Amino acid sequence: MAYKTIYPYTNETLKEYANNTAADLEAALAKGHALYKKWRAADCLSERKNQLHQVANLLRRDCDKYAAIMTHDMGKLIGEAKFEVMLCADIADYFADKVDEFLKPEKFETAAGEAYCVRQATGIIFAVEPWNFPFYQVMRVFAPNFIVGNPIILKHASNCPGSAAAFENLCKEAGCEEGAFKNLFLSYDLVSKAIADFRVQGACLTGSERGGSSIAEAAGKNLKKSSLELGGNDAFIVLDDADMDEVKSILFTTRLLNAGQVCVSSKRFIVTEKNYDRFLADLKDEFSKAKWGDPMDSTTTLAPLSSAVAKKDVLQAIQEAIDDGAECVYGNEPIDLPGYFVMPTILVNVTKENSLYNREIFGPVGVVYKVKDEAAAIELANDSSYGLGNTIFSSNIEHARAVGEQIETGMSCINTGFTTLPELPFGGVKNSGYGRELSRLGFNAFVNEHLIFTPKETIARHAK
Numbered sequence: 001m002a003y004k005t006i007y008p009y010t011n012e013t014l015k016e017y018a019n020n021t022a023a024d025l026e027a028a029l030a031k032g033h034a035l036y037k038k039w040r041a042a043d044c045l046s047e048r049k050n051q052l053h054q055v056a057n058l059l060r061r062d063c064d065k066y067a068a069i070m071t072h073d074m075g076k077l078i079g080e081a082k083f084e085v086m087l088c089a090d091i092a093d094y095f096a097d098k099v100d101e102f103l104k105p106e107k108f109e110t111a112a113g114e115a116y117c118v119r120q121a122t123g124i125i126f127a128v129e130p131w132n133f134p135f136y137q138v139m140r141v142f143a144p145n146f147i148v149g150n151p152i153i154l155k156h157a158s159n160c161p162g163s164a165a166a167f168e169n170l171c172k173e174a175g176c177e178e179g180a181f182k183n184l185f186l187s188y189d190l191v192s193k194a195i196a197d198f199r200v201q202g203a204c205l206t207g208s209e210r211g212g213s214s215i216a217e218a219a220g221k222n223l224k225k226s227s228l229e230l231g232g233n234d235a236f237i238v239l240d241d242a243d244m245d246e247v248k249s250i251l252f253t254t255r256l257l258n259a260g261q262v263c264v265s266s267k268r269f270i271v272t273e274k275n276y277d278r279f280l281a282d283l284k285d286e287f288s289k290a291k292w293g294d295p296m297d298s299t300t301t302l303a304p305l306s307s308a309v310a311k312k313d314v315l316q317a318i319q320e321a322i323d324d325g326a327e328c329v330y331g332n333e334p335i336d337l338p339g340y341f342v343m344p345t346i347l348v349n350v351t352k353e354n355s356l357y358n359r360e361i362f363g364p365v366g367v368v369y370k371v372k373d374e375a376a377a378i379e380l381a382n383d384s385s386y387g388l389g390n391t392i393f394s395s396n397i398e399h400a401r402a403v404g405e406q407i408e409t410g411m412s413c414i415n416t417g418f419t420t421l422p423e424l425p426f427g428g429v430k431n432s433g434y435g436r437e438l439s440r441l442g443f444n445a446f447v448n449e450h451l452i453f454t455p456k457e458t459i460a461r462h463a464k
Contacts, residue, residue, distance in 0.1 A: 004017065004161065007072050007075070015161075017161045020186055025186065028184060029197055033151075036121060036123050036151055036199075045149075053096050054174040055176075056088075057174075063082050066135065069166050070160070074131045074134060074159060074160050077301070084133060087136055087139075088135050088139040091422045095443065098440075110453075112455060114456075115454075121149030124151045125150045125200070126152075126155070126195055127142075128211065132262065132362075134156070134157075138163075140442065142167075145445075148446075150201070152182070153182050154183045155185075155194075165183060167181070192214075203225075204446075208231065216228060227427075227434065229263065229388075230428075234266050234391070235268045235384075235407065236267075236268065237407075238269070240374070241395040242394055247282070255365075255366050259305055259306075260363045261305065262418075263388060269366055269369065272370075273371070290364075304340040305341070314363035318345055324355050324356070326349055326354055344365075348367070348368050348369075352383075358385055386431050388427075388428035389412070408430065410427045411426070420438070427441075
């Protein structure tokens with residue numbers, strides 16, 4: 001596996017990185033485990049709080065630097081990259097600010113005595129993270145685990161090594177102790193070796209179903225806890241009473257953000273008959289506004305895809321869908337630029353037999369479905385092996401929430417595209433994975449909820 005930064009706008013190789021060795025992995029495991037033991041013995045929580053706040057300070061101070069690294073790694077718009085850096089700063093501050101609250105002992109009512117649980121670190125967490133959000137995905141795992149006392153070893157995607165190295169340097173500059181966060185450019189055989197090691201107590205992955213299955217297998221075989229976020233085929237439901245101006249206002253970002261390379265972007269637009277024609281016209285109009293070009297130029301609104309392989313996969317998926325009977329009503333035309341661009345594309349008439357019906361397409365492609373009514377919309381939304389997020393538009397918010405509760409998914413957003421905030425849990429069901437990141441739920445993902453129980457007889461005896 002070659003770790004290299006190939007700028008998706010120019011196809012130029014900017015830098016290559018040598019793979020780490022088994023000896024490097026052993027050194028990282030030894031340092032991480034020693035630090036975990038130190039933290040369990042001496043706590044050091046106040047120091048970690050200060051260090052995590054300093055991570056946030058440095059991200060805000062050097063936002064332009066980190067954003068440029070991400071853009072050169074995987075091609076995202078520089079404005080989107082800057083937003084990602086600032087979001088990471090907010091996540092770091094959030095967990096540093098909330099850790100005392102999250103660590104408060106929790107009492108349990110029992111007639112048998114007194115009981116409470118404390119939340120404690122468990123050990124090294126091994127993280128396998130993707131290229132589409134090179135800092136955000138890492139911060140979602142790093143911040144809660146670092147603050148509770150779990151060191152992190154990272155295996156990042158092979159096409160964003162600059163971001164991986166920069167995140168490690170960020171932690172060092174913030175004063176994090178050696179072993180707290182270590183990036184390693186590992187081959188997949190060493191990933192399995194790392195998860196099997198007794199010093200690793202958990203594994204997490206954001207990525208493909210195939211990758212998730214591999215990590216889950218390795219974790220399960222070695223009785224390690226795991227958390228997986230494996231993408232989605234999110235539904236965007238437009239009910240009869242939706243405000244169509246409100247719907248139109250978010251169509252561009254809800255599908256074309258990050259060139260459509262977002263696991264929680266809306267991919268299946270499910271619209272009732274009443275609004276279908278208006279919706280399709282609006283989606284075409286919004287897609288037509290895309291301006292592709294240099295992602296470092298602030299006026300560019302559509303970035304290239306992350307790699308030549310990503311572009312090939314998206315174009316192939318479009319063609320296979322058309323071959324299976326789908327109709328392309330907009331886009332799917334070549335873009336005469338050197339970068340890995342795909343024109344925003346709209347497909348309709350995707351039937352259950354179509355190859356795209358139950359497939360996540362990771363690029364600027366929207367599939368639009370016309371349904372008879374709300375019941376049909378719910379049925380279609382749930383007819384998927386994925387269950388990450390979804391959106392419901394209705395003028396009646398309470399009714400939209402009720403519809404949202406009927407969708408088999410991990411997250412539902414009402415009258416808006418997907419929103420991520422440090423205080424909101426992130427994760428899905430079905431083939432979209434399991435476990436949660438961010439919020440209190442993410443904080444608890446890899447902690448030991450340690451019960452302390454004292455029988456009432458013991459309490460009475462010692463009260464004498």
